Amino acid sequence: MYQDYRIINIVSNNRPLSLETARILKHKLEKNGFIVADTFDYNAELIICIGGDGSFLRTIHQYNFPDIPIIGVNTGHLGFFQALSPHDLDEFIFKYKKGDYKVSTINPVESTICTRTSCIEIMGINEIVIKGHKSTTIHLNLSLDESFLEKFSGDGLLISTPTGSTAYNYSLGGSIVDPRLNVMQITPMAPINTIAYRSFTSSIIVPRYSTIKIHPEYTYENSILFVTDGMEHRYNEIVEIQIKLSELNVKLLRLKEYDFWNKVKEKFL
Numbered sequence: 245m246y247q248d249y250r251i252i253n254i255v256s257n258n259r260p261l262s263l264e265t266a267r268i269l270k271h272k273l274e275k276n277g278f279i280v281a282d283t284f285d286y287n288a289e290l291i292i293c294i295g296g297d298g299s300f301l302r303t304i305h306q307y308n309f310p311d312i313p314i315i316g317v318n319t320g321h322l323g324f325f326q327a328l329s330p331h332d333l334d335e336f337i338f339k340y341k342k343g344d345y346k347v348s349t350i351n352p353v354e355s356t357i358c359t360r361t362s363c364i365e366i367m368g369i370n371e372i373v374i375k376g377h378k379s380t381t382i383h384l385n386l387s388l389d390e391s392f393l394e395k396f397s398g399d400g401l402l403i404s405t406p407t408g409s410t411a412y413n414y415s416l417g418g419s420i421v422d423p424r425l426n427v428m429q430i431t432p433m434a435p436i437n438t439i440a441y442r443s444f445t446s447s448i449i450v451p452r453y454s455t456i457k458i459h460p461e462y463t464y465e466n467s468i469l470f471v472t473d474g475m476e477h478r479y480n481e482i483v484e485i486q487i488k489l490s491e492l493n494v495k496l497l498r499l500k501e502y503d504f505w506n507k508v509k510e511k512f513l
């Protein structure tokens with residue numbers, strides 16, 4: 245329908261400030277010659293997400309990790325993902341039209357969960373958490389590629405991307421990782437380290453092409469909860485979990501002055 249035009253998707257949460265910002269942004273974009281799609285258009289050149297970090301993550305999941313650059317306008321709280329504020333709209337449109345921006349790519353973390361009858365895949369931009377359902381202590385046999393690492397005992401394990409290292413991972417005491425390092429981080433959640441159970445108590449950073457393998461003890465195969473970017477999943481009779489970085493590229497559009505460590509200092513220090 246809009247084949248000869250430059251199409252932009254605006255996705256907003258339902259907060260009054262977000263809806264008003266979306267209305268203003270739509271008007272400004274149309275004045276500058278863009279078409280704002282009425283419904284999500286996979287042929288668009290850009291997604292602008294209005295809300296907080298949760299809205300940003302939900303947008304990527306809702307539209308199945310689309311191959312379209314995405315930028316966020318922060319009307320939430322922390323706004324670590326969101327590169328713009330509602331006051332930046334005119335400046336952003338001016339710079340976007342000039343091509344004064346950069347596009348960086350990130351790889352989600354991908355998990356293959358095998359039950360006794362089938363295998364399911366889930367992905368996360370920030371992290372995948374494997375934890376005990378209803379706060380159950382769980383025991384997980386953890387391997388990296390072909391090397392057995394430990395029998396983990398505790399609340400669970402969090403596997404994060406560099407992008408997610410500043411999120412839940414950071415609150416658990418994990419390391420902040422520069423997103424230019426394409427690695428995974430395994431962070432224990434309340435590990436039990438006694439004479440009966442021995443578990444790593446600090447996070448482990450592993451290379452890009454590693455495969456993390458987890459085998460729950462059979463008595464816990466129905467006691468596991470998965471959380472991907474804050475969204476919960478339950479599967480029964482789990483026998484194996486494999487986690488790696490996906491080959492999929494998620495494109496983040498940034499203005500050229502964006503700097504990760506300045507963002508970290510602004511939000512956390």
